[in-house]
Amino acid sequence: QALLATYGQDHDAEQPLWLGSVKSNIGHTQAAAGVAGVIKMVMAMRHGVLPRTLHVDEPSPQVDWSAGHVELLTEARPWPENDRPRRAAVSGFGVSGTNAHVILEQAPEPVTGEQRADSAPVVGLVPLAVSGRGSAGLAGQADRLASYLEEHPDLELTTVARSLLESRGQLPDRGVVLAADREQAMAGLRALGRGEQAPGVITTEGGPVKEGRLAVLFTGQGSQYPGMAQTLTSTFPVFRDAFEETCAQLDAHLTGHAPHPVADVVLGEHGDLIHQTLYTQP
Incomplete structure (x- = not known):
């Protein structure tokens, strides 16, 4: 109906x-x-x-x-x-x-290489994927990439990240440097080249990720937590616009029932109020 x-x-x-x-x-x-x-x-x-x-x-x-x-x-x-x-x-x-x-x-037709913009703005963290054979090979690749970025300051990180994924072979030992700007990218790549741990640097070296713990988030009642959309709303304008529009629609239906706007509750401004059914399943 x-x-x-x-x-x-x-x-x-x-x-x-x-x-x-x-x-x-x-x-x-x-x-x-x-x-x-x-x-x-x-x-x-x-x-x-x-x-x-x-x-x-x-x-x-x-x-x-x-x-x-x-x-x-x-x-x-x-x-x-x-x-x-x-x-x-x-x-x-x-x-x-x-x-x-x-x-x-329906998604638009894929953009070809010729149609892509050569210079794309950096939004949030950009992953720079590096791989090699063995620890020495991985370190060497990271050092060479850092040197290449130093020699080509005009290159955008997004362009480099795309090339690493699309035009390079993926060898067994791998590392990823997550960077928001060139300074972070250089620091992460140099640390990877020295075999050191650093913020934003993740390595596998032929096996599971060495650093980090596994977390499992079960859906249903309990998947929500205060501040669950903070990073997405502050980083991606498309997500922020959709989130605000959706919350506005919910607020219109909850007028007279919910004392606080849904967005404020989700973003953690009212502590654990998000666990109340009124906000968990509005």
């Missing part, structure tokens, strides 16, 4: 909203049910085909299908290109009452 009341009103009999279910294809995948629907629609966009929903003989009589233009995908249908990107919506319904609805849009 919700789909009929929203999307179904802007369609007509010639171009209805097509409805399908991934569970008819692979069954209920429990915790992966939501992402299975996302994967299905991404592949549908890639191949230009709306997949058939299996085991459907007739629409459920429990739904008033005349309330809007929504039809079941009882057969596979072509999804041709037109003057706008393909779009699809995926719904997931959790047993705890947590419902998710995601709108997907």
